[in-house]
Amino acid sequence: MLKIITGNKGFDLDEFLKKPLFAHLSTLSKDGPRESPVWFYWEDEHIYIIGTPSSDSFPGRIEENPACAIGIVELDPATGKVLHAGFRGRAAVIPFDKGIATRLLGRYLGPDEERWDPRFQGLGDSNILIKFTPETVVVRDQSFRPSI
Structure with a gap:
């Protein structure tokens, strides 16, 4: 069961995760931590990310050590809006699922x-x-009071 920790001010996590924001996937390697900016899809309390093993190194790191973290931030300097969700958990490399991938990509690229x-x-x-x-x-x- 997902444990949600909020500070003084929280926000609706499910609504936040519907937005086409960048996530930052943090994994561990033999040479220390690594970070990868990724598109994501939230479904049934899981985050899905598409990987290409021939060009992405994070799938191999996850297979070696599934402990990882994901940070997602929405920032609008004009309004001072700053929403942050920081996840800690475990990941697994699973076979490609065209349905999940299409839903993921459609958020960023549109329905067609x-x-x-x-x-x-x-x-x-x-x-x-x-x-x-x-x-x-x-x-x-x-969020903060904007100065610009």
């Missing part, structure tokens, strides 16, 4: 796959999914 950048069309078995299972998430509204 034919209009997507060709790099994202027709993904298949040369790709994998990362299924991240959070144990805890820190949810904080750290």
Whole structure:
């Protein structure tokens, strides 16, 4: 069961995770921690990330050590809005699932796959999914009074 930790000001986590924001996946390697900016999809209290083992190194690191963290921030300097969700948990490399991948990419690229950048069309078995299972998430509204 996911444990949600809030500070003085929280926000609706599910609504926040519907937005096409960048997540930062932090993994461990023999040479220390590594960080990868990724697109993500939230479903049934799991975060899914598409990986390509031939060009992405994070799937191999997760197979070696599944403990990882994910940070997601929404920032609008004009309004002072700063929302942060910091997840800690474990991830697994799982076989590619076209349905999850299409839902993930559709959040960022729109519903019409034919209009997507060709790099994202027709993904298949040369790709994998990362299924991240959070144990805890820190949810904080750290907004401030804008000065610009």
